[in-house]
Amino acid sequence: MKPVALILDDDAQHAAALAGVVTNHGFSVAHFEDLAAAAAHPQDERVSVAFITLHCGEDSGLDLLDHPALEEANEIILMNTLDEPELVNRGIAAGATYFFRKPFDPAFIDSLLTDLAAEELAAHSEPELDHPIDQFGLLRGGSPPMRKLFRTMRKVAGSDTSVLLIGESGTGKELVAQSLHMFSERAGGEFVAMNCAAVPKELFESELFGHEKGAFSGAIRRHLGYFERADGGTLFLDEITEMPIELQAKLLRVLELGQFRRVGGETDQHSDARIIAATNRDPEEAIAEGELREDLYFRIARFPLRIPPLRDRGSDIRGLTAYFLNELNVRNGTAIGISEEALEEIEGYSWPGNVRELRSLLEQAYILANEQIEPGHLKGLKDDAGVAGDYIRVPATATVEEAEKKLILAALETHGGDKQAAADSLGVSLKTLYNRLNDYAEDEGDAADR
Numbered sequence: 407m408k409p410v411a412l413i414l415d416d417d418a419q420h421a422a423a424l425a426g427v428v429t430n431h432g433f434s435v436a437h438f439e440d441l442a443a444a445a446a447h448p449q450d451e452r453v454s455v456a457f458i459t460l461h462c463g464e465d466s467g468l469d470l471l472d473h474p475a476l477e478e479a480n481e482i483i484l485m486n487t488l489d490e491p492e493l494v495n496r497g498i499a500a501g502a503t504y505f506f507r508k509p510f511d512p513a514f515i516d517s518l519l520t521d522l523a524a525e526e527l528a529a530h531s532e533p534e535l536d537h538p539i540d541q542f543g544l545l546r547g548g549s550p551p552m553r554k555l556f557r558t559m560r561k562v563a564g565s566d567t568s569v570l571l572i573g574e575s576g577t578g579k580e581l582v583a584q585s586l587h588m589f590s591e592r593a594g595g596e597f598v599a600m601n602c603a604a605v606p607k608e609l610f611e612s613e614l615f616g617h618e619k620g621a622f623s624g625a626i627r628r629h630l631g632y633f634e635r636a637d638g639g640t641l642f643l644d645e646i647t648e649m650p651i652e653l654q655a656k657l658l659r660v661l662e663l664g665q666f667r668r669v670g671g672e673t674d675q676h677s678d679a680r681i682i683a684a685t686n687r688d689p690e691e692a693i694a695e696g697e698l699r700e701d702l703y704f705r706i707a708r709f710p711l712r713i714p715p716l717r718d719r720g721s722d723i724r725g726l727t728a729y730f731l732n733e734l735n736v737r738n739g740t741a742i743g744i745s746e747e748a749l750e751e752i753e754g755y756s757w758p759g760n761v762r763e764l765r766s767l768l769e770q771a772y773i774l775a776n777e778q779i780e781p782g783h784l785k786g787l788k789d790d791a792g793v794a795g796d797y798i799r800v801p802a803t804a805t806v807e808e809a810e811k812k813l814i815l816a817a818l819e820t821h822g823g824d825k826q827a828a829a830d831s832l833g834v835s836l837k838t839l840y841n842r843l844n845d846y847a848e849d850e851g852d853a854a855d856r
């Protein structure tokens with residue numbers, strides 16, 4: 407059966423031209439002139455690619471985005487004769503992958519459809535199992551949502567626009583950022599990562615923009631900030647919603663002017679750094695709660711890239727399992743396998759800590775298993791009611807500090823290393839959690855020095 411291309415367009419001439427191109431690539435066309443007609447498209451007739459006019463008569467094309475037939479679409483393209491960024495952003499947040507101004511650019515549509523047609527073919531001829539997992543940049547994956555991500559990454563990497571990565575903890579945001587850098591023309595420059603949650607508030611400005619000698623007590627020499635170090639390369643601003651709100655305003659100005667000052671500095675500095683920001687929060691919610699400035703959001707989210715959670719990646723769960731297990735076997739010169747029953751348990755789990763959780767669970771199971779990983783070795787699998795079966799024991803002679811450390815480390819483990827989830831269950835802020843972890847790391851450093 408031919409893959410389906412849906413077109414919602416009330417401009418008959420434009421629609422006919424588009425339908426011509428689409429048909430040439432082997433798609434069958436379902437063309438509708440109004441929303442009601444398009445909404446009546448059979449729910450179980452999967453649409454591979456959709457072209458949706460934002461204003462179709464009185465109707466808003468955005469209302470079509472939740473149609474069940476579009477759920478597994480490879481590409482959803484919004485079209486408009488006007489420039490309405492807010493509308494486009496809403497569409498992109500709801501799953502659209504591209505936007506273009508009418509009339510369409512035949513060359514662009516042509517290259518897009520060539521990729522898509524090849525992919526549809528591959529998806530239908532590919533055996534489900536025992537297939538080595540595909541790789542794109544540093545990322546492993548071949549499921550439809552990951553391919554969609556790879557395709558968008560390929561298109562975005564080459565441009566200099568800033569990108570906002572949105573995804574749950576452990577989904578691979580940092581790997582996506584590094585891969586975008588690798589595929590960009592800045593690959594020869596530095597990739598500099600700043601974790602906004604790990605920087606103490608009072609040091610933020612000097613960490614980001616640097617400081618001059620003597621700018622404050624303790625500033626014994628000039629210090630280059632992340633911004634300057636990323637000159638000619640990429641600056642990855644991880645957990646952007648943890649950046650103090652005043653600094654977000656400052657960052658926005660710097661991005662707009664392309665220049666900044668070091669703390670205590672008298673002259674303007676320039677840095678040509680491409681910004682990739684990341685968050686595991688829902689940006690709209692973070693804006694509503696005053697943790698993300700809306701104007702900064704619009705500046706950095708010209709390309710919001712959503713990284714799908716592991717539970718939505720279908721056969722990638724098996725693929726990643728095989729990949730991580732193989733990595734362990736190669737590293738240790740072993741040949742430990744995994745039973746079908748264990749694989750099924752892994753597949754059935756919801757993975758709140760995503761790929762990171764899968765990886766650390768397999769490392770544990772690998773140690774416990776003798777020849778083959780069985781369900782009993784999957785100790786870290788919490789039951790999906792969210793209740794962990796783990797307890798900690800604290801001697802009654804322990805200090806509060808010692809007890810706290812045990813609890814914090816146990817919470818982290820329970821949540822598969824997902825710091826946000828651990829902080830939430832502990833009832834502390836992410837920043838507090840980071841501060842404690844930094845303290846523990848320092849204590850260990852001290853102990854090692856002794």
Ligand SMILES: Nc1ncnc2c1ncn2[C@@H]1O[C@H](COP(=O)(O)OP(=O)(O)OP(=O)(O)O)[C@@H](O)[C@H]1O
Binds near residue numbers: 575581582686765
């Ligand atoms: N697609 C993937 N292929 C291979 N390894 C992956 C993939 N995605 C994530 N990983 C691995 O999972 C771990 C978590 O990835 P990463 O640190 O990029 O996630 P993150 O989204 O930045 O998480 P957080 O929000 O907690 O910072 C890393 O060990 C990374 O190498």
Ligand SMILES: [Mg+2]
Binds near residue numbers: 579580644
């Ligand atoms: Mg990260």
